Amino acid sequence: MEAGFRQDTIDRNPEKGRARTAPDTGTLGKAVAVLDVVARAERPMRFRDLREAIGQPPGTLHRQVSNLISEGLLQVNPDQSYGLGLRLLQFAARAWSGNRFREIAEPHLAALHEKTGETVHLGVLSDLEVIYLDKVESRQAVRMHSQIGNASPCYCTGVGKAALSALPIDDAKARIDRIAFHRHTEHTIADGAALSAELADIRAAGIAYDREEHEPGIHCVAAPIWSHDRSFVGGISVTAPSYRIAMAQLTQWADDVRTAAAAINADIEIRLGPRA
Amino acid sequence: MEAGFRQDTIDRNPEKGRARTAPDTGTLGKAVAVLDVVARAERPMRFRDLREAIGQPPGTLHRQVSNLISEGLLQVNPDQSYGLGLRLLQFAARAWSGNRFREIAEPHLAALHEKTGETVHLGVLSDLEVIYLDKVESRQAVRMHSQIGNASPCYCTGVGKAALSALPIDDAKARIDRIAFHRHTEHTIADGAALSAELADIRAAGIAYDREEHEPGIHCVAAPIWSHDRSFVGGISVTAPSYRIAMAQLTQWADDVRTAAAAINADIEIRLGPRA
DNA sequence: CTGATTCATTCCATATAATGGAACAGCGTT
DNA sequence: AACGCTGTTCCATTATATGGAATGAATCAG
Structure with missing residues (x-):
């Protein structure tokens, strides 16, 4: 429709x-x-x-x-x-x-959408899945409800991998061991070793990419957000169809995404930190 | 915003x-x-x-x-x-x-919105409250989540009064006795007797109006929908700001709303009826 | 239409899980 | 360092959930 x-x-x-x-x-x-x-x-x-x-x-x-x-x-x-x-x-x-993280992230998502013109997501890691908390979209294309509240695997989404990268390493390792990998596309990461390796890169760069690993023709660039005690980890992403937006464009947006995520993290620290 | x-x-x-x-x-x-x-x-x-x-x-x-x-x-x-x-x-x-009623009503809501150009709601009666299940809106103005899942009193909303009118009379009476009326605006129905009287009119006409009874400056025209056994009753409505849409226009839409509701009821009977 | 069969519902003695008082631990305050 | 405030753990007691058996309702075959 x-x-x-x-x-x-x-x-x-x-x-x-x-x-x-x-x-x-x-x-x-x-x-x-x-x-x-x-x-x-x-x-x-x-x-x-x-x-x-x-x-x-x-x-x-x-x-x-x-x-x-x-x-x-x-x-x-x-x-x-x-x-x-x-x-x-x-x-x-x-x-x-009433979700505090969503509330805090909201203006930053809007700004990021303003800058890129593409769909922006906010997701939270819940055990081995990412649950989408919010999204900002140009046209009123997809009905919000079909996306918000939905769970996707953590190992093949930008937000998921970003979130995993924000976990303490042993926690991430423990979760990875419990993942049942499934090839959604030909680019889906298929085993824990490959995922761990990529997480190392993501930690270093502060940026995660989903290179059509979940849905064919869809890629995204994501950055992690977290609470001070890591009891909450999640991520934000800019998603686009690969036929219209090249990978090179995503890498150009990486800085914006990272900056937005950093701003959200700072806000979380201020408003939800131990001394809030 | x-x-x-x-x-x-x-x-x-x-x-x-x-x-x-x-x-x-x-x-x-x-x-x-x-x-x-x-x-x-x-x-x-x-x-x-x-x-x-x-x-x-x-x-x-x-x-x-x-x-x-x-x-x-x-x-x-x-x-x-x-x-x-x-x-x-x-x-x-x-x-x-997964809600069957929402699913069935969806195309009819879209058609009704197409015809009127105003916001269309689908609501369900849950005890004494109306819970909004869906809405179709022109611009992506209000965020969907702020409305869907929200509960409003049944006695001061078009959908609520329409839904009440679809209940067996004794059931409606029993519920009315339990309502704690509260004046949201100067037009809000303030007691059970007035509500019962209006419900009689609504039953006769098959149409309910909210004349700025819930929110000042907002009025709407609604019609009831129901399942064969009345275990489910709800309604659909066309809502508009009164400064832009006159009451006369609402009464002109009444037939469209009633027709749409009738179509939904027929679909419910076919797809959820006892012999489904 | 009748009888057989399956499925849903109710009941009640038993098994299980929830309860809450008390004792303990963490932390900021005096 | 001792106090007081919150939140957490423990365990005998009590209340609740359980599930097998009996009942009732609906469906199907003859």
């Missing part, structure tokens, strides 16, 4: 394995496991579908589902299939507008 | 009382109660603040918070304050893109 060059769909990745931070333990863990199944489902899920996906006895699952519904986290469609509840939308609206 | 005429902020309403569907009972209920407090907080909430807001003993609250964090539903900012977790953004992205 719209002229977005980047795929408009939600996670077409063939990687079906969940990158959960926590095990499905405890009452809460089991509850979000149910939400997770519903969220990741591609076809409408009815009760029996959930049952085989979750593997809980019917009575148990039924009560879990009931509780989720009464909390508004889950809902039943008229055709008996389950969908995520509207309460999640409410929460997300707050999660987004 | 942008030229949005409708307020860009999240819920400035003075109504602080929560419109919870469920009591804070059960492990899950207590967990979302914590999320709710964080979501509704206006200043940064630290552990101490949560403690007084929730009223749980420190040990208990600490574990609840820890569990929420390990599930990614909550996170700690570097300055020790809590924020909603990124997992909620991921879930919401799916809740939105």
